[in-house]
Amino acid sequence: MIDIEKAKKVFNDYVENYDKNNPRIAFKIAHTYRVVDVAEKISKELKLDEEQVNLAMLIGLLHDIGRFEQVRKYDTFEDKLSEDHADLGVKILQENNFISEFCEDEKYYNTILVAIKNHNKFKIAENLTEEEILQAKLVRDADKIDILKSITIENLDVLMDDDNINNSKISNEILDDFYHERQTKRALLKTPMDEYISYVGMIFDINFIPSLKILKEKGYINTIIDKCKNEEMPNIRKFINNYMDKRISNG
Ligand SMILES: [Fe+2]
Numbered sequence: 143m144i145d146i147e148k149a150k151k152v153f154n155d156y157v158e159n160y161d162k163n164n165p166r167i168a169f170k171i172a173h174t175y176r177v178v179d180v181a182e183k184i185s186k187e188l189k190l191d192e193e194q195v196n197l198a199m200l201i202g203l204l205h206d207i208g209r210f211e212q213v214r215k216y217d218t219f220e221d222k223l224s225e226d227h228a229d230l231g232v233k234i235l236q237e238n239n240f241i242s243e244f245c246e247d248e249k250y251y252n253t254i255l256v257a258i259k260n261h262n263k264f265k266i267a268e269n270l271t272e273e274e275i276l277q278a279k280l281v282r283d284a285d286k287i288d289i290l291k292s293i294t295i296e297n298l299d300v301l302m303d304d305d306n307i308n309n310s311k312i313s314n315e316i317l318d319d320f321y322h323e324r325q326t327k328r329a330l331l332k333t334p335m336d337e338y339i340s341y342v343g344m345i346f347d348i349n350f351i352p353s354l355k356i357l358k359e360k361g362y363i364n365t366i367i368d369k370c371k372n373e374e375m376p377n378i379r380k381f382i383n384n385y386m387d388k389r390i391s392n393g
Contacts, residue, residue: 144196146178146203149244153203160210166219170209173288178202180284180356187352190276197250198280201257204244205281207231221262228262257281264327283353286344290357293341294365307334308371319343320378323385335372342366342382351393354386 153174160167181202185195208231209219216224232255235241241251257277260266262285266278310333317339319326325347326340342363348354357363363386367379 143247144193144200144245144250146196146199149200149203150178152243153207156207157210160214164213166213166217167210169292170206170213173292174203174206176288176291177205177281177284180287181280183356184283184350184352185280187355188350194276197253198277198284200245200250201254201277201281202284204231204235204241204254205258205261205285207234207258226262228259232259253277261285264325279349282347283349286348287353287356287362290341290344290362290366291360294362294369307338310335312336312339312372312374316340317374321381335370338366338370338372339378342378345382345386351390354390358386358390 157167157171162168162171178199181198182195185198190198206227208227208229211234212219212221212224212227212230218224219227221227235244235255235258241254242248245251245254253271253274254277256267256270256274258281260270260274260278261281266275266282270278312335313330313332315330316326316332316336319330320339320343323346324343326336326343328340331337331340345354345357345363348357363382364379367375367382
């Protein structure tokens, strides 16, 4: 049995140890709760059983547990400049069996830790069990949906230098991946526009149709595209909307 309300209380107690006046901490707390809600929505749309829905919500609650320590220690969300926040989260949950405070039932521990570890990697690792793959896919979708939502709310000049972004070019390799329906490789990012396109390109890594439907219904992608004045944007808009419609209608 997973008691999600109890797990939320433990999470609340845990984040009390961090400075909520720090906007990064406040943002991650809010992000976490939104990911829990989205994970619930997607897993119910997928008609998963109650335990699997609860497990998806618990993984959503814990997926970014490493972020708080990352901000405290390094004051950044950049894994490259600090450490991989998913691996850090797994370490925190394993230390002194902290995970047992969130969930008494040991049979879920592997799936929880594997899904968290895989939530931020370019690809899900191979050789996972079916349950691990399902939950890893679920948390990746829920996380991406909320990242995209965050971009629609956030001002461009907070996200990146506004002048810079509208004057910057999209690199050919980035466009090539985009128009081949491939998620952007972070190593190829060169300009602020490249990074912006990489957010739109997250759509190519969305796993489930219910996730695409949420994104379409909320209009996040079009809002993100409309915030940017680059001349390539009308083509990007057309391509990504066609892609989403195609996948949704193929089911
Ligand atoms: Fe994360």
